[in-house]
Amino acid sequence: MSSFAGVSVVEDGGLCDSTVAFINTSSECGYHLLVVENYSRTNKSRPTSESVTSREFGVGGHCWLIKCFPNGKSTDCADFVSLDVVLDDDDDGKTPVKAKFTFSFIDQVEMQNPLYVGQAETCSFPSKGSSWGYDRFVRKDAVERSMNLEAECFTIRCDIMVCNTEDDDAAGHGNGVRLPDICHHFNNLLQTKVGADVTFEVSGETFPAHRCVLAARSKVFMAQLFGPMKETSTVIHIKDMEAKVFRALLSFIYTDSFPGMEMDDMEDDETEVDEMRLQWLQDLLVAADRYDLQRLKFICEMQLSENIQVSSVASTLVLAEQHHCSGLKEACFKFIQAQSPSCLQTLMASHGWQHILATYPLVLNELIAKLIALNQK
Template sequence: MSSFAGVDLCPPCAGSACETSADCGYHLLVVQDYSRAKEKAPTGESIISRPFRVGCHTWQIELFPNGDNPSCADFVSLYVCRLDDYLNNAVDAKFSLSFVDQAEKQKPVYILGTETCSFPHGGSRGHRKFMRKDALERSENMRRDGFTVRCDIMICCEEDDASGTGPPRYICQHFSTLLESKVGADVTFEVSGETFAAHRCVLAARSTVFMAQLFGPMKEGTTSSVIRIEDMEAKVFRALLRFIYTDSFPEMEKECVREEAQDVEQGQEEDEMHLQWLRGLFTAADRYDLQHLKFICEKRLSEDIGVSSVASTLVLAEQHDCSGLKMACFKFIQAQSSSCLKRVMSTNGWGHLMTTYPSILNEVIAKLASKKRKKHST
């Protein structure tokens, strides 16, 4: 297609936020004549940027105007792809995909806080549901039937995690081996009927809550050989342990890599299961004071807000005092049409929101009124 243009912008790292352990840069995909592109490109067909270089590797941005599979046909799908086969090795990198005006998502500190993803040759990572098409078309990002997407990439070194929030990689690899082999495990958890063997020192080193529970004032309550956790799903606790031991977002390969759904119904079911799992992991991260994991979950939940989920996500944000996630929900609601707002208000989550957190309802009304005033003033 001729409805796009690519711009290479790969400046050197500057300031303390970018260390010499990472090569970084960004690329702009300028999409023009969006209406025509959306009309002409069926679901599964993409717009691609020109290849660009970051960290001795070749990359490309891939945008699907009508989603990359039927389960997300109402969304724009967006990915970054690695094209080269340099040394035939996978490349570990952090990345952020955003609209060009979203300055907060382009700051080095934001990118440093995202999870590290592995990019094999030809591998792609990104978002099946980057943004609803109708929300995009009404947003300030759309200008003269076009918009600009920015892809920031930071290549991680082999020795250390570029975020500076986790242990060196060789330690993570050692911890991962411990988790798999269970050698030296000295504490057992029983979570929703499933048992997990772990190492007290590893848990305490990563979480102040585990430190207090296993070695501090809370230790008196953990004298039993088995610590039971009844209010958490086993798959969530498994993911929590995986993050603690490896400092990588759990189930990363499964969740980050684009997968084709067999049909729309199956895709929707998978999306709902993933959303529930992500909410549980967000709650667990807050409970055990794992701020890096909580930040990653917050980011993913913010990107996965929909008509059916926004009210429940607002409740979750309020329960865990997460202002960033709360603001993402408000922005989503403000961008909806009247018909979409009616659908939001008909969900079970909205009813729970009204009865349990009426103060949030007042904030929603204030946000909508502010949007209306701005619309009339222009």
């Protein structure tokens, strides 16, 4: 998995101001997002061979830049958008930096796996200013027809993998990213508001974010932020969600990694920790379904399926029914079928089971049908 290395927002052909000029990740594999807003104006302001440039960011111990040529890098490719990744280290004269890289639109998730990046050609960057890229990355007319341009914007993701052949230990863990690293860089983004153009207020906490990034990952955010009934306010209030859940949701959107539960919430009692994690996972699944983040929803389903208990199966089954999680529902049925008579008595006496009886009788009918079929076998 790649580590998050920041966001650059280009608007009307220029780089938006920010309070932080450099975001670094120590991981050998990281990615930076280049958000281009008001595409038409950016396109007009940059003739062929002129680029818009990201802010500097760090991956694998080196500094990098992204250059985007809206009208092509040269007259030979004037009908294309050209992209370059540029080494921006200050110290020249060292061993050339060897790295692999890929460009993709942010919604092209299959292109962003480190295994895919690792298949790219290794390029040598001998000194500051050395660059490699794609003169014909995508045709301009294809960009202009893209769904990402409903909001006159698109987001390019640049994945970089530094190839450290002299350090076997570093190469051994180059494809891995520790959760604390991801959380650190994501929290740094929230605190510094790098290029943010919208703020969410959730249960008393504020979260700056980028409209284009959210819209590119979620059709719900696209409709909310750019649709006919879009929110025009720069502060959007969400009153029916906990701040820690929304923070996890944003973390997934920006890092494409499953977030860990916040350590500040942990208690010494193991039972309390399990209960809190269960509630957190259930709330995160609801949030993922609400914003149509299907991969996050699927991961939550898998996590919940692997941690079903007698005390939680009723609430989990209700959740699965409400949010159309067929896999999680089936896992609950299998868990119930495997229980002893005494455990089933405990389950049926619980408040959660009484809620199922009163509210979801069809679920009970489905379970009974499965139990009958199992006994017949």
